[in-house]
Amino acid sequence: MSYVDGFVIPVPLGRLDDYLRLARRAGEIWKEYGALEYVECVGDDLRPGERASFSQNVELEPGETVIFAWVRYASREDRNRILEQVMNDPRLADMVDHAKLPFDVERLFWGGFMERIRL
Template identity: 40%
Template sequence: MAYIDGFLLPLPTSNIDEYRRQAQAAGQIWIEHGALAFQECIADDMTPQGSLTFPELIKTQAGETVVFSYIVFESREHRDQVNAKVMADPRLKNLCDPDNMPFDCKRMAYGGFNSLVSL
């Protein structure tokens, strides 16, 4: 079954267009290096009843929304191989200036996941 890298981050709504531009370009790099899928999602319905919401979890502030994203790989080994190529790609380095990101990287949550159920 697939291996998934997942991300959750707060994004200032004023930076949505810049984030979309960077994510589109980064996604192309991941796909070119072998990722099976690259998905970026912006919050819409964040009002579930009886459970913790993503905005509560990551403590969004006024003027921020939530981005949920994931990258799909064949396996963890495949993920490690693809990510090594991506991180060495100069196009990614040009996209990701750590001093000029459209969101606060220190507030981003990340994890690698084995698929448990896939239909």
């Protein structure tokens, strides 16, 4: 089964177009190195839950939305190889300077997941 990196990212609505441009460029590079799928989704129904929700977990502020994104790989080994290549790609050097990114890196959360069911 495949391996997935998942991301939840708070993005100011005023910077959403900047974020999506950056994400498109990043996604093209991820795919170039072998990622099977690169998906970015913009929040649409983000009502706070009683205990937890995406908006609560990223401490969503007024004027922000949540991005839910994932990158799918053939295996964890492929993910490790591809991620190293992506992180060293000079075309994404501007992503290293967190002050220039169109979102708050401190509130982003992510994780790696082994796929178990695909229908």
